[in-house]
Amino acid sequence: MTRLLRHFQSSVGSKVLLALSGLGLVGYVIFHMLGNLQVFEGSRALNSYAAFLRDMPIVLWTARIGLLGIAVIHVALAIHLSLQNRRARPRAYAIHRYRYASIASRTMAASGLVVLLFIVFHLLHLTAGIVGPSPPDRIDADGYRDVYGLLIHAFQNPVIVLIYVAGQVGLAFHLHHAVSSSLQTLGFEHAALNGLLKAAGPSVALLVVLGNVAIILAVFLRIVR
Amino acid sequence: MITKLDPKIPSGPLEAKWDRHRFSEKLVSPNNKRKLTIIVVGTGLAGASAASTLGQLGYQVECFCFHDSPRRAHSIAAQGGINASKNYQDDGDSVGRLFYDTIKGGDFRSREANVYRLAQISGQIIDQCVALGIPFAREYGGQLANRSFGGVQVSRTFYCRGQTGQQLLLGAYSALCWQIERGQVTMRPRTEMLDLIVVDGQARGVVVRDLVSGRISIRTAHAVVLATGGYSNVYFLSTNASGSNVTATYRAWKQGAAFANPCFTQIHPTAIPPSDAYQAKLTLMSESLRNDGRLWVPKMLGDTRAPRDISEGERDYFLERRYPRFGNLAPRDIASRAVKTVCDEGRGVGPNGHGVYLDFAGVVEQQGLDVVAERYGNLFDMYHRITGEDAYRAPMRIYPAPHYTMGGLWVDYNLMSTIPGLFVIGEANFADHGANRLGASSLMQGLGDGYFILPYTIGHYLATAKLPPVTEDHAEAREAHQRVLNRTARLLAANGRRTAASFHRELGSLLWNYCGMSRNETGLKLALSSIPTLREEFWRDVVVPGAGDSFNQELEYAGRVADYLEFAELLCHDARHRQESCGAHFREEYQTGDGEPKRDDTRFAHVAAWEYREGASPILHKEPLAFEFVQPTTRSYQ
Amino acid sequence: MRFTLNIWRQNGPTESGRFVSYEADDVSQGMSFLEMLDGVNQKLLVAGEEPVAFEYDCREGICGSCSLVIDGIPHGPDQGITTCQLYMRRFPDGANITIEPWRAKAFPIVKDLVVDRSALDRVMQAGGYVSVNTGGAVDGNALLIGKDQAETAMDAASCIGCGACVAACKNASAMLFVAAKVSHLALLPQGKPERTGRVTAMIEAMDREGFGSCGNQYECEAVCPKRISVRFIATLNREYRRAGIVESALPNASESPHAESV
Structure with missing residues (x-):
C-alpha cells in the first residue's frame, strides 16, 4: 500500500490522478450535456428525466459526493502541480517563445479557474437556487418539478446567459488541451491512433460547448420556449 | 631515467599470447581490491569503460573529466562504426584477417602481439555492447547488421546510424552511472588533471583543478590511468572537439613517461x-x-x-x-x-x-x-x-x-607507461594503429583497452608492486601541487595583449604548413626554430583575465595552449627523426618517382619513444618492431 | 554583418545577473553562432574585459554541451540542430539578438551562460543503465531484435543530454530526457529485466532534482536537436503505470529498487 501511495506521489503519479479525475469530470460533463439536450424535446422529456434522477436519492447523492470528491482531487492536484512547476523555474526568461504549445495549453490554470468559478455559480444558481433572479419553483402538468421552466426563465436574462456562455468558453479552452493531454499522460500512444488521440481534445471541447451553448442560446433566442 | 623499453610481450604463438598472459598474471584478492584506489582521468570510450569495469571488480575508483558530464567526451562524435571480426556475414573475415588488415593499414609500425589481441577481443566488445543495450543497426531478421568501411574487403563494421561513437559512449557512460550509483566510482566532472604525482618512481596520484571553484588539489591513489584522448588540436583547426587537448599526457611526459611516435597524426580527407x-x-x-x-x-x-x-x-x-x-x-x-x-x-x-x-x-x-x-x-x-x-x-x-593521433604515451603490452603505475589507454596511448589508423578501429581499441585489457593487467601490477601509503602531505605530492600553483599564477600574471587563441592559431598554421600532411627537413627545422620564439612571446604577451579561484575558461584554455607550444616541438623532433615515409607520416625526401611513400624497414622499423629532459632536446629510445608472423610488404593501393 | 547582442551576465550561482549589450561586427554569413561569440570574446579579451562564459565542445551537434536560449528559443530559431550548428546567415543583418542561459531550478547558473546540468547525470545514475558486468556477455546475435524495434530504440537513444527540453518547457520538466532513456531500454530485451525498478527510480530522481511535471505542450520536441518524439513520454507514462501495478504486488518490496545490487 505504501508503495502504491508512493507511486501516486511522484509528479507522474500525480499527473495520472489529475488525468483520471479530469476524464471522470469530462465524462460527467458529457452526460450532463446529453441529459440537458432533452430540452429540445420539450418540457415533458426534460422534467421526467430530472424526476427520474431525483427518484434515486442514493444514486444521486453518491454521484454528487463522488463528483465533488473527484473535483476536489482534481483542483487540489492541479494547484499542487502548478506550484511545483512554478518552483521549477524560479527565474523567468526575458524572452520566451512557444513553438508548438496551443493557447489553450498555456492558459490551463486560468481556464480551470473560470470553470471552477462557473461551477460554483451554476450550483448556487440552478441547483440550489440561492443566487440569481429567483426562478419560480413550479410543478408541471405531470406533477414533476418544472426544471424546463427553470431553464426557460433563467436563460432569458442576458446577464445569466453571458455568465453561462463565458463558463462554456472557459470549459472549451480547458478541454481543448485537457482531453488529449490526459490520454498522453495515461500512456495512450500508437502510431495508427496518434492523429485520433490528438484530435480528441478539440473534438470533445467543440462537442460539449456546442451542445451546452445551443441550449442556452436556443432558450435566449426563444427557439425553445 | 628510462634505461630500457621493455614491451613485455609474452612468449609463445601469437594466438596464445593473451590467454597465457592472463593466466600467468597475479590476481588481487577481493578483500584487497576494496582497499585499492585507482584514478581514471577521462571518460571517453576507454576511460568510461575502464572506470566502470574497475568499479565492478571492487576497486575504489576516482574518475575525472573536464566536461560538465562524463557523457560529453569526444568519443561521442565518432560516426562510422566499430570493427569486429565476428564474420557474421560469412565473407571470409577472421581474427587473423582483422589483425592483418590493421597491421598493414598501420604500415607495419605497430606491435603484432597488441594488434592480434585487439582482433581477438573485438567480438567480445560487440557482445558486451549489445548486453548494455546499445541499439546497433539490425537486419530484418533481427541479426546485427554490418557494413564495409575504410577500404577493407569484408563487412565487419557494426554501427548505429551515423552515431556509433555516441551510442557506444552512452553505453559505457551508463555502465559508469551504475558504478557511481553503487558507490564504487566517485565521479568528478569539471575537474582537470594538471599534473602527475610520482613517488619513488611510481605514479601515485594527480593534481587537479576544480574548474568551477578554481581549487587546485592533490588526489592520491595506488595507480593512475590516463584515458585523455589525442592531440589533433595542436593544429588549432581539426575535427576534434574544442576541449580535446594534450595536457594530461604531456604533463605525464614531463614526469617521465615516454612519448611514442608523436609524428603519426592522421589527416582525414573529407x-x-x-x-x-x-x-x-x-x-x-x-x-x-x-x-x-x-x-x-x-x-x-x-x-x-x-x-x-x-x-x-x-x-x-x-x-x-x-x-x-x-x-x-x-x-x-x-x-x-x-x-x-x-x-x-x-x-x-x-x-x-x-x-x-x-x-x-x-x-x-x-x-x-x-x-x-x-x-x-x-x-x-x-x-x-x-x-x-x-x-x-x-x-x-x-x-x-x-582527425586522430596514432602517437601517444608509450605503453607496454600491459598498457603501462614507462612510469610504473601509470597506465594509458585509448587514443592517449600509441599502441595499436601504427602509422595510420583504419576507419572504425579507434572505437574498437578504446573499448578493448577499457573493458577487457586494462582491468586484467592493472590487477597484476597492484598485486605485485610494493605500494606504501602516500598521503597529500608527501613531499612529491606537495611539489607537484606547487608546480601547478606556480604555473597557474604565471599564466595569470602575464597580463599581455594577445589572446591565447591567437597564439594557438599561429602555432597551428605553422605546424600545418611544416609538419602537416607532408614534411621535409627544411620545413621541420624552420618549425623547430620558430616554436620557441612563439612560446617565449606567449609567456610574455598572453592575456588571461580574471582570477584563478573561479570559473575561468580562458585560464583553462591558455594552460592547454601553453602545453601545445611545448608539445609541438616534440612532434617536429619526431617527424624529423623519422627519415622515411610511412602511413600518415610523409617525408618529401623519401618518395618514389611517382610520389608514393618509401618506407625504410631497415632503419625505422621501430617505435620512437621520447624521454623528457629539462631544458634540453628530448632523448630518443627505440623499441624495435619484430615481425614474426606477417611479412612487411609495400603498402600499395595503386 | 553586424549584430547587437543582449547577453545575460552573471558571476556565480548566488549572484544576481543582468543583461549587457555587446556589438558584434565583422561577422560573416558563414560563421557559426558560437564563432560569432568567439569573435566578441576575443575583442573583450584584448580590451581587458572578462569574456562571456558559454559552453561548447564538439561543435558538430553531438556532445550536447552548447546551451543558449536565443531570442526565447533554446538552440535558436532553426529546428533539429544545436546552437553550434546555427549559422549567422540565418539572421538578418543588424538584428538584435537576446542570449540567455537555460533557466531551471535544477540547472543552477555556474557563470554567465553556463549552467550546471549534473542533475541529468544523477537521474541517469538512478537507473538509466542495464546492470550487466563486463565479460561473459552472450553472443551479440543470440537475441534477435526486429529491425523496427531496434530503429525505434535508436530514435530514443539518440538523446544528447543537452537539456534543451528542460529549457523550453514551461514547467522546466525533464520528462523527454527521462522518457528517451526509459523507452530506449524498455524497447530492447536487454533492458527488460530492470524496467520496473528503472522507471520508478528515474522518475523519483527527476522529482528530487526539482524538475517540474509534464504539461504535454510538446515544446521539448520542438526544440530537441535530435527531434526525439513526445511519443516516448507516453511510453514513459505507460512504463510508470505498469511499474506501479507490478511493484504494488511485490511481496517484499524494498525501499530502493536497486538496493539489491549494492
Missing part, C-alpha cells in the same frame, strides 16, 4: 574546407561519401569557372588516375595526400584554393536523386547548413583535416 579566420573547427563529412562521390579538380591551373561549366575532358579525377584499383576509396592518408598535392599545384578550388570537388552528379544520374538523398541526405543538409551551398546542384568542396 572535411568541409575552412572558410574564414574565426573558424574554430573543421567539420568532418562521413567517409562513406567516398563510396559514391568522385574527387576531382580542374586540369587547368587557376580555372575559376563554375564546376558544372568544366567539361569531363577538362577534369582530373586524381584518385582514380593515381590509384586505379581503389580509386576514390583509397585509405585516408593516401587520399589526403593526393588532395594536398593537387592543391599545392594550384589546382585547388574554392575561395582560398583549399579544396577539391566531391561530385555526386554521376550517381545522381545513374541511381536518381532519391537514392542519393536517402543515402546521404543528412550529410547534404549538414553541408548546406554550414556552407550555404546545395550539394545536389553543385559538387561539394572538401579538404583534409587533422
Whole structure:
C-alpha cells in the first residue's frame, strides 16, 4: 500500500490522478450535456428525466459526493502541480517563445479557474437556487418539478446567459488541451491512433460547448420556449 | 631515467599470447581490491569503460573529466562504426584477417602481439555492447547488421546510424552511472588533471583543478590511468572537439613517461574546407561519401569557372588516375595526400584554393536523386547548413583535416607507461594503429583497452608492486601541487595583449604548413626554430583575465595552449627523426618517382619513444618492431 | 554583418545577473553562432574585459554541451540542430539578438551562460543503465531484435543530454530526457529485466532534482536537436503505470529498487 501511495506521489503519479479525475469530470460533463439536450424535446422529456434522477436519492447523492470528491482531487492536484512547476523555474526568461504549445495549453490554470468559478455559480444558481433572479419553483402538468421552466426563465436574462456562455468558453479552452493531454499522460500512444488521440481534445471541447451553448442560446433566442 | 623499453610481450604463438598472459598474471584478492584506489582521468570510450569495469571488480575508483558530464567526451562524435571480426556475414573475415588488415593499414609500425589481441577481443566488445543495450543497426531478421568501411574487403563494421561513437559512449557512460550509483566510482566532472604525482618512481596520484571553484588539489591513489584522448588540436583547426587537448599526457611526459611516435597524426580527407579566420573547427563529412562521390579538380591551373561549366575532358579525377584499383576509396592518408598535392599545384578550388570537388552528379544520374538523398541526405543538409551551398546542384568542396593521433604515451603490452603505475589507454596511448589508423578501429581499441585489457593487467601490477601509503602531505605530492600553483599564477600574471587563441592559431598554421600532411627537413627545422620564439612571446604577451579561484575558461584554455607550444616541438623532433615515409607520416625526401611513400624497414622499423629532459632536446629510445608472423610488404593501393 | 547582442551576465550561482549589450561586427554569413561569440570574446579579451562564459565542445551537434536560449528559443530559431550548428546567415543583418542561459531550478547558473546540468547525470545514475558486468556477455546475435524495434530504440537513444527540453518547457520538466532513456531500454530485451525498478527510480530522481511535471505542450520536441518524439513520454507514462501495478504486488518490496545490487 505504501508503495502504491508512493507511486501516486511522484509528479507522474500525480499527473495520472489529475488525468483520471479530469476524464471522470469530462465524462460527467458529457452526460450532463446529453441529459440537458432533452430540452429540445420539450418540457415533458426534460422534467421526467430530472424526476427520474431525483427518484434515486442514493444514486444521486453518491454521484454528487463522488463528483465533488473527484473535483476536489482534481483542483487540489492541479494547484499542487502548478506550484511545483512554478518552483521549477524560479527565474523567468526575458524572452520566451512557444513553438508548438496551443493557447489553450498555456492558459490551463486560468481556464480551470473560470470553470471552477462557473461551477460554483451554476450550483448556487440552478441547483440550489440561492443566487440569481429567483426562478419560480413550479410543478408541471405531470406533477414533476418544472426544471424546463427553470431553464426557460433563467436563460432569458442576458446577464445569466453571458455568465453561462463565458463558463462554456472557459470549459472549451480547458478541454481543448485537457482531453488529449490526459490520454498522453495515461500512456495512450500508437502510431495508427496518434492523429485520433490528438484530435480528441478539440473534438470533445467543440462537442460539449456546442451542445451546452445551443441550449442556452436556443432558450435566449426563444427557439425553445 | 628510462634505461630500457621493455614491451613485455609474452612468449609463445601469437594466438596464445593473451590467454597465457592472463593466466600467468597475479590476481588481487577481493578483500584487497576494496582497499585499492585507482584514478581514471577521462571518460571517453576507454576511460568510461575502464572506470566502470574497475568499479565492478571492487576497486575504489576516482574518475575525472573536464566536461560538465562524463557523457560529453569526444568519443561521442565518432560516426562510422566499430570493427569486429565476428564474420557474421560469412565473407571470409577472421581474427587473423582483422589483425592483418590493421597491421598493414598501420604500415607495419605497430606491435603484432597488441594488434592480434585487439582482433581477438573485438567480438567480445560487440557482445558486451549489445548486453548494455546499445541499439546497433539490425537486419530484418533481427541479426546485427554490418557494413564495409575504410577500404577493407569484408563487412565487419557494426554501427548505429551515423552515431556509433555516441551510442557506444552512452553505453559505457551508463555502465559508469551504475558504478557511481553503487558507490564504487566517485565521479568528478569539471575537474582537470594538471599534473602527475610520482613517488619513488611510481605514479601515485594527480593534481587537479576544480574548474568551477578554481581549487587546485592533490588526489592520491595506488595507480593512475590516463584515458585523455589525442592531440589533433595542436593544429588549432581539426575535427576534434574544442576541449580535446594534450595536457594530461604531456604533463605525464614531463614526469617521465615516454612519448611514442608523436609524428603519426592522421589527416582525414573529407572535411568541409575552412572558410574564414574565426573558424574554430573543421567539420568532418562521413567517409562513406567516398563510396559514391568522385574527387576531382580542374586540369587547368587557376580555372575559376563554375564546376558544372568544366567539361569531363577538362577534369582530373586524381584518385582514380593515381590509384586505379581503389580509386576514390583509397585509405585516408593516401587520399589526403593526393588532395594536398593537387592543391599545392594550384589546382585547388574554392575561395582560398583549399579544396577539391566531391561530385555526386554521376550517381545522381545513374541511381536518381532519391537514392542519393536517402543515402546521404543528412550529410547534404549538414553541408548546406554550414556552407550555404546545395550539394545536389553543385559538387561539394572538401579538404583534409587533422582527425586522430596514432602517437601517444608509450605503453607496454600491459598498457603501462614507462612510469610504473601509470597506465594509458585509448587514443592517449600509441599502441595499436601504427602509422595510420583504419576507419572504425579507434572505437574498437578504446573499448578493448577499457573493458577487457586494462582491468586484467592493472590487477597484476597492484598485486605485485610494493605500494606504501602516500598521503597529500608527501613531499612529491606537495611539489607537484606547487608546480601547478606556480604555473597557474604565471599564466595569470602575464597580463599581455594577445589572446591565447591567437597564439594557438599561429602555432597551428605553422605546424600545418611544416609538419602537416607532408614534411621535409627544411620545413621541420624552420618549425623547430620558430616554436620557441612563439612560446617565449606567449609567456610574455598572453592575456588571461580574471582570477584563478573561479570559473575561468580562458585560464583553462591558455594552460592547454601553453602545453601545445611545448608539445609541438616534440612532434617536429619526431617527424624529423623519422627519415622515411610511412602511413600518415610523409617525408618529401623519401618518395618514389611517382610520389608514393618509401618506407625504410631497415632503419625505422621501430617505435620512437621520447624521454623528457629539462631544458634540453628530448632523448630518443627505440623499441624495435619484430615481425614474426606477417611479412612487411609495400603498402600499395595503386 | 553586424549584430547587437543582449547577453545575460552573471558571476556565480548566488549572484544576481543582468543583461549587457555587446556589438558584434565583422561577422560573416558563414560563421557559426558560437564563432560569432568567439569573435566578441576575443575583442573583450584584448580590451581587458572578462569574456562571456558559454559552453561548447564538439561543435558538430553531438556532445550536447552548447546551451543558449536565443531570442526565447533554446538552440535558436532553426529546428533539429544545436546552437553550434546555427549559422549567422540565418539572421538578418543588424538584428538584435537576446542570449540567455537555460533557466531551471535544477540547472543552477555556474557563470554567465553556463549552467550546471549534473542533475541529468544523477537521474541517469538512478537507473538509466542495464546492470550487466563486463565479460561473459552472450553472443551479440543470440537475441534477435526486429529491425523496427531496434530503429525505434535508436530514435530514443539518440538523446544528447543537452537539456534543451528542460529549457523550453514551461514547467522546466525533464520528462523527454527521462522518457528517451526509459523507452530506449524498455524497447530492447536487454533492458527488460530492470524496467520496473528503472522507471520508478528515474522518475523519483527527476522529482528530487526539482524538475517540474509534464504539461504535454510538446515544446521539448520542438526544440530537441535530435527531434526525439513526445511519443516516448507516453511510453514513459505507460512504463510508470505498469511499474506501479507490478511493484504494488511485490511481496517484499524494498525501499530502493536497486538496493539489491549494492
